[in-house]
Amino acid sequence: MQSAQAKHALIDAGRWLSEQGWVPATGGNFSIKTEQGFVVTASGHDKGALQPEHFLEFNIEGTHTGGTGKPSAETELHLALYALSARTHCILHTHSVAATVLSRLTTEHSLNIQGYEMQKALHGFTSHLETLAIPVFDNDQDIPALARRVAEYHAHTPVRHGVLIRGHGLYAMGADISETRRHIEALEFLFNCELTRRQLEKNA
Ligand SMILES: CSCCC(=O)C(=O)COP(=O)(O)O
Numbered sequence: 001m002q003s004a005q006a007k008h009a010l011i012d013a014g015r016w017l018s019e020q021g022w023v024p025a026t027g028g029n030f031s032i033k034t035e036q037g038f039v040v041t042a043s044g045h046d047k048g049a050l051q052p053e054h055f056l057e058f059n060i061e062g063t064h065t066g067g068t069g070k071p072s073a074e075t076e077l078h079l080a081l082y083a084l085s086a087r088t089h090c091i092l093h094t095h096s097v098a099a100t101v102l103s104r105l106t107t108e109h110s111l112n113i114q115g116y117e118m119q120k121a122l123h124g125f126t127s128h129l130e131t132l133a134i135p136v137f138d139n140d141q142d143i144p145a146l147a148r149r150v151a152e153y154h155a156h157t158p159v160r161h162g163v164l165i166r167g168h169g170l171y172a173m174g175a176d177i178s179e180t181r182r183h184i185e186a187l188e189f190l191f192n193c194e195l196t197r198r199q200l201e202k203n204a
């Protein structure tokens with residue numbers, strides 16, 4: 001994909017994510033692979049109102065190759081997630097209420113979801129009976145350290161559709177932007193189902 005096309009696809013995704021309420025304030029950051037490397041959002045902007053000048057370009061080794069301004073504070077995490085699988089071509093990071101709350105309720109290293117037909121919207125799933133295990137990492141202001149923990153985890157348990165950062169949000173991955181958008185939409189649906197189910201069970 002050419003970088004101009006990549007930026008427009010991410011601008012469109014940002015508008016949609018904002019309409020869903022999943023990138024409040026200046027939360028979230030997005031990237032997509034291009035012929036030269038990848039483009040990533042600049043830091044501190046409203047991700048629902050991005051313009052082509054709100055992106056920076058990097059090669060896949062992480063060297064800045066174009067664009068001005070400050071790259072997303074979480075650029076190194078995008079780079080680390082791309083390094084996990086050559087299949088990943090787009091990463092969208094969101095701050096929804098459901099992902100933020102559920103990640104805090106999950107004290108384990110993985111949020112396990114099972115029994116929902118919607119799981120089949122995720123690449124590789126064919127049945128509600130399979131268990132979807134989304135890795136959960138403690139939040140860290142040291143992004144390189146967080147990126148190292150994600151890579152270490154992946155070495156024993158492959159990260160497939162995304163990761164949750166506790167009290168922070170979701171990083172969703174996919175083979176292209178439409179798959180990543182579908183993964184976010186399905187995961188958000190599943191997070192909301194789980195939150196509702198847990199609340200109802202607690203009150204029963
Ligand atoms: C108020 S959002 C705090 C930073 C963050 O988590 C985020 O997703 C946005 O950071 P960026 O530097 O990419 O704008």
Ligand SMILES: [Zn+2]
Pocket residue numbers: 027028029074093094095168169
């Ligand atoms: Zn964030």
